[in-house]
Amino acid sequence: MNKKITILGIESSCDETAASIIQEESGKIRILSNIVSSQFDIHKEYGGVVPELAARAHIEKIDLIANKAISESKINLNEIDAIAATAGPGLIVCLTVGLNFSKTIAASLNKPFIAVNHLEGHALSPKLNTNLKFPYLLLLISGGHTQYLLVERLGKYKRLGTTIDDALGEAFDKTAKIIGIEFPGGPKIEQYAAKGNRDKFQLPKPILKRGGCNLSFAGLKTAILRIKSSINTEQDKFDLAASFQKTIEEILFEKTKKAFEIYINEQNTLKKTFVVAGGVAANKGIKDKLMNLSVENGFECLFPEINLCSDNAAMIALVGLEKYKKKLFDTLEFKVNPRWQLDENAKFLKGSGVKI
Ligand code: KG4
Numbered sequence: 001m002n003k004k005i006t007i008l009g010i011e012s013s014c015d016e017t018a019a020s021i022i023q024e025e026s027g028k029i030r031i032l033s034n035i036v037s038s039q040f041d042i043h044k045e046y047g048g049v050v051p052e053l054a055a056r057a058h059i060e061k062i063d064l065i066a067n068k069a070i071s072e073s074k075i076n077l078n079e080i081d082a083i084a085a086t087a088g089p090g091l092i093v094c095l096t097v098g099l100n101f102s103k104t105i106a107a108s109l110n111k112p113f114i115a116v117n118h119l120e121g122h123a124l125s126p127k128l129n130t131n132l133k134f135p136y137l138l139l140l141i142s143g144g145h146t147q148y149l150l151v152e153r154l155g156k157y158k159r160l161g162t163t164i165d166d167a168l169g170e171a172f173d174k175t176a177k178i179i180g181i182e183f184p185g186g187p188k189i190e191q192y193a194a195k196g197n198r199d200k201f202q203l204p205k206p207i208l209k210r211g212g213c214n215l216s217f218a219g220l221k222t223a224i225l226r227i228k229s230s231i232n233t234e235q236d237k238f239d240l241a242a243s244f245q246k247t248i249e250e251i252l253f254e255k256t257k258k259a260f261e262i263y264i265n266e267q268n269t270l271k272k273t274f275v276v277a278g279g280v281a282a283n284k285g286i287k288d289k290l291m292n293l294s295v296e297n298g299f300e301c302l303f304p305e306i307n308l309c310s311d312n313a314a315m316i317a318l319v320g321l322e323k324y325k326k327k328l329f330d331t332l333e334f335k336v337n338p339r340w341q342l343d344e345n346a347k348f349l350k351g352s353g354v355k356i
């Protein structure tokens with residue numbers, strides 16, 4: 001018998017309040033609803049996310065968003081098999097809202113509760129639109145994280161490389177801010193870049209030829225700050241954005257080549273799959289560059305659908321679904337874990353004096 005499995009996912013780790021219902025039947029996963037409410041307008045005037053304001057907005061919205069996800073999915077509440085919620089990493093005050101809300105629903109429906117690592121949501125997200133199978137090499141590029149990981153199976157990750165300073169999304173956002181693009185500027189860099197000269201400014205590529213597939217982006221911010229003082233016209237801004245975009249593409253190209261080598265040495269399998277996920281995976285220039293590199297190196301390259309790159313609850317429901325099938329349930333005592341890592345054994349690699 002092929003039972004349908006229906007999961008409600010809830011996400012509130014940062015500045016998106018999100019709820020989604022997904023359903024698996026005969027091995028096929030369908031997204032029945034996927035509601036995301038972003039808080040851009042709330043944080044815009046501060047130039048970044050203010051945790052207390054974000055938490056308050058989650059509290060105000062979460063009920064509405066979850067109800068919308070349920071009504072759009074056209075399922076009955078009693079069809080839900082489990083409730084999955086992000087428990088970390090993220091902002092503690094924000095995580096708490098979604099987690100407590102989800103526990104309350106799980107208790108009132110008397111259904112299993114599943115705590116999800118937000119990064120695992122990104123890691124598995126291409127499974128929502130492709131036939132993704134373990135193991136694979138993952139490049140996770142989001143606002144808070146930048147890592148190469150060997151994904152062995154559900155819950156089993158080995159970090160191969162990480163940023164030693166800023167996350168890539170953070171580098172995009174900081175660059176946008178310096179150029180004068182309104183928050184959240186990261187996604188707009190590409191639009192500016194499209195009108196600029198990619199060779200106008202020379203920017204550094206820190207630790208490009210050393211440190212394995214570890215990465216560093218802080219030096220770029222410093223260089224951009226310096227160049228900013230000589231910028232006068234709108235065209236200069238386009239040129240700076242284009243030069244930044246080009247530099248990032250080149251860094252990821254080199255570091256991914258290195259990560260391919262490390263992955264092949266680590267993994268005794270002929271299966272070569274490369275997944276790129278997280279908010280920055282929506283960047284078309286990066287996607288094209290890494291797709292080409294993958295073809296050259298015999299890797300199948302998978303990205304999530306563009307609307308599933310940034311934070312959403314469908315990816316949280318997806319991890320919930322995979323855990324549900326393995327009966328990996330959590331108790332209602334489960335606490336938020338703002339620093340929850342995918343590879344708990346990985347060394348902390350940030351700050352001066354770090355050896356890479
Ligand atoms: O995964 P995500 O939605 O949230 C986190 O878990 O951090 O990633 C958000 C990050 C932001 O830093 C945003 O600027 C960046 O992803 N981002 C982009 C693009 N779209 C989103 N960066 C570069 N190009 C884009 N098209």
Ligand code: ZN
Nearest residue numbers: 122142310311
């Ligand atoms: Zn995220």
